[in-house]
Amino acid sequence: MSTDLTTRTESQVHELLDEVVAAHAERDVDRLLALYTDDAVRYTLAPPLQQGPGTQYGTAEGLRDWFAGFTGPIEVEYRDPVVTADGDVAFVHSLTRMTATPAGAPEPFSLWFRATFGLRRIGGAWRIVHRHESTPFHMDGSFRAAVELQP
Amino acid sequence: MSTDLTTRTESQVHELLDEVVAAHAERDVDRLLALYTDDAVRYTLAPPLQQGPGTQYGTAEGLRDWFAGFTGPIEVEYRDPVVTADGDVAFVHSLTRMTATPAGAPEPFSLWFRATFGLRRIGGAWRIVHRHESTPFHMDGSFRAAVELQP
Numbered sequence: 001m002s003t004d005l006t007t008r009t010e011s012q013v014h015e016l017l018d019e020v021v022a023a024h025a026e027r028d029v030d031r032l033l034a035l036y037t038d039d040a041v042r043y044t045l046a047p048p049l050q051q052g053p054g055t056q057y058g059t060a061e062g063l064r065d066w067f068a069g070f071t072g073p074i075e076v077e078y079r080d081p082v083v084t085a086d087g088d089v090a091f092v093h094s095l096t097r098m099t100a101t102p103a104g105a106p107e108p109f110s111l112w113f114r115a116t117f118g119l120r121r122i123g124g125a126w127r128i129v130h131r132h133e134s135t136p137f138h139m140d141g142s143f144r145a146a147v148e149l150q151p
Numbered sequence: 152m153s154t155d156l157t158t159r160t161e162s163q164v165h166e167l168l169d170e171v172v173a174a175h176a177e178r179d180v181d182r183l184l185a186l187y188t189d190d191a192v193r194y195t196l197a198p199p200l201q202q203g204p205g206t207q208y209g210t211a212e213g214l215r216d217w218f219a220g221f222t223g224p225i226e227v228e229y230r231d232p233v234v235t236a237d238g239d240v241a242f243v244h245s246l247t248r249m250t251a252t253p254a255g256a257p258e259p260f261s262l263w264f265r266a267t268f269g270l271r272r273i274g275g276a277w278r279i280v281h282r283h284e285s286t287p288f289h290m291d292g293s294f295r296a297a298v299e300l301q302p
């Protein structure tokens with residue numbers, strides 16, 4: 001792929017991530033779901049192992065419930081995302097910070113995690129076909145999720 | 152991309168996963184590292200948030216230490232990997248089972264987790280530029296890694 005095309009694809013992928021950020025900030029379920037293909041497979045921070053069209057984060061109702069668990073905007077920040085692309089397929093990985101206030105909580109929390117998106121360009125628009133978000137966990141026998149890490 | 156090319160790429164990506172499996176079964180550090188680009192970014196089950204060329208799982212020595220923590224083969228099974236590819240870029244995601252016996256332990260353990268690989272074809276060979284492996288964690292306030300899940 002030429003340098004110009006690569007640069008244009010990278011810009012488009014960054015715009016997609018900006019849309020993910022905006023959809024969370026506004027807690028707009030339709031705006032968020034519009035970014036996914038219908039058969040997208042998500043590996044989320046919460047169980048189960050994977051989520052598809054039939055599970056919580058694959059449906060408008062489930063996402064609405066999740067958004068309703070927070071007060072005010074859900075802030076998502078992608079730190080220096082790295083894009084790899086050719087033709088109509090791309091993936092991007094990024095350390096990510098989410099800051100949000102759980103409903104009823106006095107203060108927001110901040111969590112750093114890892115995010116990988118698998119993308120396909122369909123009819124000229126980049127869509128999420130796979131999303132993987134996680135924290136590591138401590139290997140000291142505690143099996144605690146490492147939610148306190150910072151880059 | 153034509154159907155024939157897609158099928159050939161999918162076969163090649165499956166062969167790469169077979170190599171990952173073989174390298175773990177034989178605990179062969181050089182065979183495993185040969186599959187990665189030098190600048191690959193790994194999001195591993197263990198902290199830190201990300202591992203690159205300078206951290207444990209990016210070096211032969213670190214991987215040798217990790218392999219030495221187990222007795223006998225480390226069995227890795229990819230369950231129905233899904234490949235998305237165009238040209239020289241691909242990504243693949245798969246639920247994954249690892250079965251291994253920690254050094255000194257009487258019995259092996261089995262762990263299901265999620266794996267995503269970001270790949271680039273370089274000089275005709277598919278190489279791992281990004282690898283993301285994780286379990287989810289429980290959202291019940293315990294922050295326990297969900298290591299007991301099964302597909």
